[in-house]
Amino acid sequence: LAYTGIYTDWTREAILSEVEKQMKPSRFQHVLRVEACSIQLAEKYGASVEACSLAALLHDYAKEHAVESMKEIVRSEGMDSEMTGYGSEIMHGPVGAYYAETVFGIKDEAILDAIRQHTIGGETMTLIGKVLFIADYIESGRAFKGVDEARRLAEDSLDEAAYFKIEKTIIHLVKKELPIYPGTIYVYNSWIQRKV
Ligand code: GDP
Ligand code: FE
Ligand code: FE
Ligand code: FE
Numbered sequence: 503l504a505y506t507g508i509y510t511d512w513t514r515e516a517i518l519s520e521v522e523k524q525m526k527p528s529r530f531q532h533v534l535r536v537e538a539c540s541i542q543l544a545e546k547y548g549a550s551v552e553a554c555s556l557a558a559l560l561h562d563y564a565k566e567h568a569v570e571s572m573k574e575i576v577r578s579e580g581m582d583s584e585m586t587g588y589g590s591e592i593m594h595g596p597v598g599a600y601y602a603e604t605v606f607g608i609k610d611e612a613i614l615d616a617i618r619q620h621t622i623g624g625e626t627m628t629l630i631g632k633v634l635f636i637a638d639y640i641e642s643g644r645a646f647k648g649v650d651e652a653r654r655l656a657e658d659s660l661d662e663a664a665y666f667k668i669e670k671t672i673i674h675l676v677k678k679e680l681p682i683y684p685g686t687i688y689v690y691n692s693w694i695q696r697k698v
Contacts (some may be wrong), residue, residue: 506552509552509553509556510607514555517559524564524566529565533559537637540557544630544633547666549630553630556602560606560616560617562598563617564590565591569593592685594621594666612628615630619635622685625688627664639663640663648670653665669690
């Protein structure tokens with residue numbers, strides 16, 4: 503997959519080696535599987551393969567950065583300060599989008615939103631955003647209970663698969679007695695209120 507240069511001056515190969523430096527090998531392999539899954543979904547649902555590949559390669563760029571450095575970006579960029587109470591889990595999407603723009607020069611708002619929203623989803627999501635949100639959940643290395651149903655749903659409908667992830671994530675967090683970021687609940691409410 504060669505990039506055309508419309509979204510970034512970076513080649514795919516240069517992005518791969520820069521991303522690899524930011525994380526442990528197992529997470530880099532996850533990123534590659536998310537890209538492969540994103541490309542399949544993009545082809546199936548008619549999204550831009552190049553945009554979906556880029557969003558996938560950059561989605562967890564910030565995940566292993568020091569929490570203090572992420573907090574610094576949340577403050578300086580005026581992001582929701584509530585995010586800082588959840589370790590890297592909630593911050594790494596929005597902070598990753600910041601790096602996609604500042605390091606890789608990506609200006610396409612659909613790609614940036616996809617990265618920004620990839621952990622909690624969004625009240626409204628673009629096709630690229632839904633592709634990344636689902637691919638991150640069902641990539642071939644994922645093995646949690648329910649992943650097969652998520653994969654089946656993604657065969658027929660990105661929305662059904664997205665709703666499934668949103669609902670199961672809330673259930674998972676409650677079962678684990680983990681604190682739920684208000685944005686996570688906001689997204690759940692907006693999806694369930696739309697559900698027919
Ligand atoms: P990853 O970066 O590929 O591991 O996947 P994600 O970015 O989708 O999710 C990162 C982690 O954040 C997962 O373990 C989610 O369960 C968790 N997560 C999502 N929403 C919330 C939330 O509201 N609160 C907490 N504490 N964790 C959350
Ligand atoms: Fe992530
Ligand atoms: Fe994920
Ligand atoms: Fe991920």
